[in-house]
Amino acid sequence: MSDEIKDECGIVGVFGHPEASTMAYLGLYALQHRGQESAGIVTIDDEGKSYDIKRMGEVSEIFSEKKLSYLTGTKAIGHVRYSTTGSSNLENAQPLKVDYINGALSIAHNGNLVNAYELKNILEQHGSIFTSTCDSEILIHMLAFYNKIDFVEAVKKSLEQMKGAFSVVILNKDYLIAARDPNGFRPLAIGQFADGQFMVASETCAFDLVGAKYYGEVEAGEVVIFSKSGIHREKFAEKGRSAKCIFEYIYFARPDSYIFGESVFKIRREMGRQLGREAPVEADLVIAVPDSGVCAAIGYAEATGIKYDTGFIRNHYIGRTFIEPTQNIRDFGVKIKLNPIKDMLEGKRVVIVDDSVVRGTTSRKIIKMVRNCGAKEIHYRISSPPIVAPCFYGMDFPTRAELIAYDHSMEEIKKYLRVESVQYLSPEGLIKASGGKKENYCMACFDNDYPVDLKDQQTKFKFEC
Amino acid sequence: MSDEIKDECGIVGVFGHPEASTMAYLGLYALQHRGQESAGIVTIDDEGKSYDIKRMGEVSEIFSEKKLSYLTGTKAIGHVRYSTTGSSNLENAQPLKVDYINGALSIAHNGNLVNAYELKNILEQHGSIFTSTCDSEILIHMLAFYNKIDFVEAVKKSLEQMKGAFSVVILNKDYLIAARDPNGFRPLAIGQFADGQFMVASETCAFDLVGAKYYGEVEAGEVVIFSKSGIHREKFAEKGRSAKCIFEYIYFARPDSYIFGESVFKIRREMGRQLGREAPVEADLVIAVPDSGVCAAIGYAEATGIKYDTGFIRNHYIGRTFIEPTQNIRDFGVKIKLNPIKDMLEGKRVVIVDDSVVRGTTSRKIIKMVRNCGAKEIHYRISSPPIVAPCFYGMDFPTRAELIAYDHSMEEIKKYLRVESVQYLSPEGLIKASGGKKENYCMACFDNDYPVDLKDQQTKFKFEC
């Protein structure tokens, strides 16, 4: 994608492993693409003593051998996070960890509740004091409220009342509990180490790094309880209408991961092929917007028979910021990250394949840069449908007004991007490439059809994580 | 390349530009691949006041808008550096900057002198005090020694006495001077801004970013003097036997750069094609060791007609270090950076293309990882000849004993790597792909033929930069 969408989280959990904190750390390392703003790990040992390290920044900067060895115990949960600027602060970093009447308790959460405001209000009236603006804290306070009943029951009772998208891991002295909302918006997979211990993670690429095997999915509406007596699975709610986020396949997930049980690589490649079948063009060269467009671009090249090649050199040493000169430099904002190879593009008819377009501003810059290299024709192909609506289940899209496809015709988009042609993958093509059925996915950003009611979105206060 | 060679420097110089420090900063940003250990910029204003910022770390971490605005003046030089562990410290970071009897003076240097020890000894006997173990400091002391003669003459007289590889930029109140040793080991190009001001840089990708145009090369044995009266070029020594480092084409330079006046991309692609012609094989798939092998791999695929595809997903969030678990994890050291796409490799006959092999240890790990994904056959192809000798002109190769090709037959290498076949590009093929003549390149690492005498290498003390 040429515009950056900010996914909001990656989570991991490890149970019964002698190097639990190191496994959680490596899991987060592999999930870093899901959030680069903050990272944290919490462990709780068998005596109930808890340890946590959370900081702004990337996993590789935050943890050291010494810090990992401080994180004592055989069970751990971890979290990486990206968020909108307003609330980018350590207080909202996860996992959240508290000591309440029943001891240490920690939670990490991926997703977004739609009834957060309502639940918070009830809890505050009851006397609860919130210390973050992160909706995961609601679950913490509900668990503290239910302190007199059995812990697993308290978890189930609490989750039952939460509406929206949530994949969570919960840790206390005795249990690691993993759960997904009844609609199953966000992914959460179970892995198993050679010695039998379990791990959960947002994506399976975390298992590959630590040498764990894929074991299965945490199902929608299910709590999976890891304890000394092994793995135990229960429903906490009726399964709702299945609503797997199809954007995980398009952009978020690493291509080497399996998401909702399917290979991201295969589906993403097939999207490119389908796009080639739907929107072929006469051209000399297919190039990708690196790196997220590469997989679909090769698929497009396969389907159309046009040669694929590397069109851009990516600067691998881009930091979080760079300083722009006062004087205007042509294509500067894009060129700091990508430099086109002029010899490759000059005089050619070029197809540029991207995975998705949000605002369109970066696409326009990339196109201009390719044009400046002397490309004769430029055909823009996008391996997903037009984005027309925001996400309320955990993806950080801009508002409707900023989405280029919301109120512009294809002709207008073509004009704005200044290309010879522009084509999106059709919604039907997307479904076909995914190998599933429309009713199993959340495609609200493409079709405005929100699987779960949005009343809280009317309120001013927006809970996040 | 699967083993990391550490190039030692990238340099830039800017003259007469209102945003000189920002231009130097952006130049270094583009040259970051030439050195990630330290970076620095020095400016000297027209009153002779000097400003410098140097730190360990990457360009994006070191400089801020505030720091760049502190770096006052319209002329600047900059430096990025990688070095061997022993002397990785701020004292050796460049540019060096001193105040001597004629005012502020600064130098940045890429390369390695072979008579450093000898020159240092003479200067020390004369009373000079060295503050670094960087051989660039020798030039500083020579210039201080020649303080009573004209500055440009002093520069020429000093450079004349230096032997080995050096591309340098020198800055004082009045001049920016760029020079290359008489053999022309290391690259140094001249660029020009739209408004006529000049810039020099190790690679032309620096010009692309700031919107400057390529103007030409600093020639071997030449000093190029930038002053208020414009650009002025002089020889400081007879041109020696031409000895352009061919490794710049193979690995160091960014593919979007022009080096010694030629397109790196084109030559590197041609190396892949030539390798395909020299060493074809029956296979289902060509994959590259990312990212340095991609360019040659596509060339190999073109020449052989075998399909190219992405075999590995690279983790873009690798920090400078990572923590390994105590327990052994299969293929861990490689997998933290690269994850193979199993679906792609299973049951296939795979050609892996790499740009070069130094120790062979990483190659072996990558191959093993591919094998573990179920590849039926693995054919390793290297788009450069076997490395058999160390470099004394600025590349940080290990000692002979550590070079796998130094004392192992092809059969032994094949056994060590555990592949069905392994083949290198021939020296002749390399020359052919480069489009030049053997006598114009330094290929000492491949053929043990050192263009400049190495007496200082016998001495214990090794000057660096």
Added chain:
Amino acid sequence: MSDEIKDECGIVGVFGHPEASTMAYLGLYALQHRGQESAGIVTIDDEGKSYDIKRMGEVSEIFSEKKLSYLTGTKAIGHVRYSTTGSSNLENAQPLKVDYINGALSIAHNGNLVNAYELKNILEQHGSIFTSTCDSEILIHMLAFYNKIDFVEAVKKSLEQMKGAFSVVILNKDYLIAARDPNGFRPLAIGQFADGQFMVASETCAFDLVGAKYYGEVEAGEVVIFSKSGIHREKFAEKGRSAKCIFEYIYFARPDSYIFGESVFKIRREMGRQLGREAPVEADLVIAVPDSGVCAAIGYAEATGIKYDTGFIRNHYIGRTFIEPTQNIRDFGVKIKLNPIKDMLEGKRVVIVDDSVVRGTTSRKIIKMVRNCGAKEIHYRISSPPIVAPCFYGMDFPTRAELIAYDHSMEEIKKYLRVESVQYLSPEGLIKASGGKKENYCMACFDNDYPVDLKDQQTKFKFEC
């Protein structure tokens, strides 16, 4: 005092002042002697937005002009803290600040509750989650619990249930409230600026620095409410048996402060005079253990007619730590802080006056050092009675077993200190010097008579601040 007692807090509050945060900062500057471990200031503006800065360290290190200007608003509270090692961490630093259902709320507290454990347990059963081990947090949770009744009523209702020593300041959008427990253990005074605005502080020296005038005491069992409608005073509880901490006069308070309405300097000087009358001796010289003994030492000299002089030079640049050599150095631990003036002491009969003795270990070292300078006789005089019992109302004394006077006779103490004579001020003399009546003071550390029941002290968990 030669052994260090750690007082636990100093607090300030400012209402309606255009430079509220700066006034709070200066107040804390003046109260720094009451706690050097952490400091913090919280402001809440009229819209209810809160701002806080808290850090480990001293006031002068923590705040800058920029930070003070960030602390927006016309009302502020502040806190300096010393605590026992175990819980020396930022989480326990004050003021505490939360957002609850009625908006921002902040509290700073000096003292120690004796029913903290009991209250915490009730609140936790109700679902409250505590984030510190600081007993001030109990008040916060009680206020959140009473969120549906009027704020001032909620404060009164909450304070009513707290037992032990507490001087507190409470801040929200509308009010600054100052209160003291019904026994009035810890001091809290009211000051007034020239323009009519109010300030409260643990000691009046804070008013001197900011140019405010002393206005009166916050009375025991009283809440003083500062709001837009001025100052308003109410009882929240029947006044209990008066229990002013007499140790404030002996050691804690700065001599230039007025505490409980009386001049510390005058009382402390009178203690010295009384000691002179009770325990005179033939000697050549009276010296003080600096700086806390100086005031009484001059009084002792006055009453006995013996010449007072400076016996020690104090090193003013003592940091928080110093490194001791491996090899033993005579009197090292004391000498790093104090160096005796040999010429002054040699051959003399010396009276050393100290304000109090806790463990006696430092006194012994000081005496030895004076002896090593050639003093002929050493007479130790202490301007307070023997300390025989710990404090549960906010002073951090060691346990009984560590108190030298707890189970040693005067003869044993004399032997331990190795002096010609040792004498304490009598309890009656102390009362006389203070100008008050025994029944108005807490002298539990001298007479084991605790004014408020101690049930929580039996429990393991100790709440602090």
Added chain:
Amino acid sequence: MSDEIKDECGIVGVFGHPEASTMAYLGLYALQHRGQESAGIVTIDDEGKSYDIKRMGEVSEIFSEKKLSYLTGTKAIGHVRYSTTGSSNLENAQPLKVDYINGALSIAHNGNLVNAYELKNILEQHGSIFTSTCDSEILIHMLAFYNKIDFVEAVKKSLEQMKGAFSVVILNKDYLIAARDPNGFRPLAIGQFADGQFMVASETCAFDLVGAKYYGEVEAGEVVIFSKSGIHREKFAEKGRSAKCIFEYIYFARPDSYIFGESVFKIRREMGRQLGREAPVEADLVIAVPDSGVCAAIGYAEATGIKYDTGFIRNHYIGRTFIEPTQNIRDFGVKIKLNPIKDMLEGKRVVIVDDSVVRGTTSRKIIKMVRNCGAKEIHYRISSPPIVAPCFYGMDFPTRAELIAYDHSMEEIKKYLRVESVQYLSPEGLIKASGGKKENYCMACFDNDYPVDLKDQQTKFKFEC
């Protein structure tokens, strides 16, 4: 003193001690009053490997156990420094340390050369490159210049050419050398540990702390060489006119030190007594400007029979900076450091004794503050003569125009200070109190008679340390 004079250095040297760096550290701890801006220690082990730690800040902040153990070897030199704002930077911090042709070399210096500019110019013409603006670097370059002759001879030859005030310690692989200029401006004493090893330090209070015994003075014009063969003393120059800085007795040195072989405490007390004899007055109370005036104030009280008491409470927690409110607060700038005890001063006739007055601005503020407490009469007494001229030998006085006594009559000073009377100690009284002869002291700041020619002072460039 009420205005702060910035002394420029304290130095130490340790030879042959197993904990050399720790002894140097403790020595600097004791000399911290001589400079709080930066501190450093250098050690050189017997193989010639050198170790150094230098930083801005106080000794207690800079060194840790780990850092001291890094400073390997049995010989060390150390330095504390205060300097004028302009050149307050790490580059000028000492000890200076270089590697030159004969190995590691380090120097620490107290004083100020008057021919620095001249010497530097000669060395620079010869090709030397200076890296600091510290005149100690001149000595380093001279030693590098004389690299072919015997080291001790090189030291003597170099020192011979230096004019002005210098007490130095020099360290290399084999020697610790201590030296004082031929006039003996600045102090430097020799101490000896119980086991026979030697130490040198600016003041003897450093010996007290580490348990070393005073051994004697480094004489003016002498080099004292400590080596494996013991202590060896030589003249490097004819002794010049003796010019001991009398201000060391008045203000700089700690009262518990011996300077130039005499007790500072005794001389300073005697100055107070002499002042009492020269300038008595009818009054109720003698108070001191703390802490530097206390010693003389007690002497004044003795001589006049007026009672001495503590007039001010000093805030011991003053950081390096404090933030002043925007609104004007009466006496603020002084009150942040000192608070007068009103009860003590009200209605009294008060003598305030100070050790010296530079600009008079702070004195005026202190007097005003005392007046505001209700003092009936204020008599200001200064235990040194009027300062009328700047120092060029290492004290950082302001320029002539800023010295209140330079161009104001006693009547004008009295008016400015707003006192009933003001009196200084006479120059004759000062000499008498010091027990020496006028011709042995430098009193240039009082009598404008500079013992060593000042030609370099005409030049613009001022070398410092």
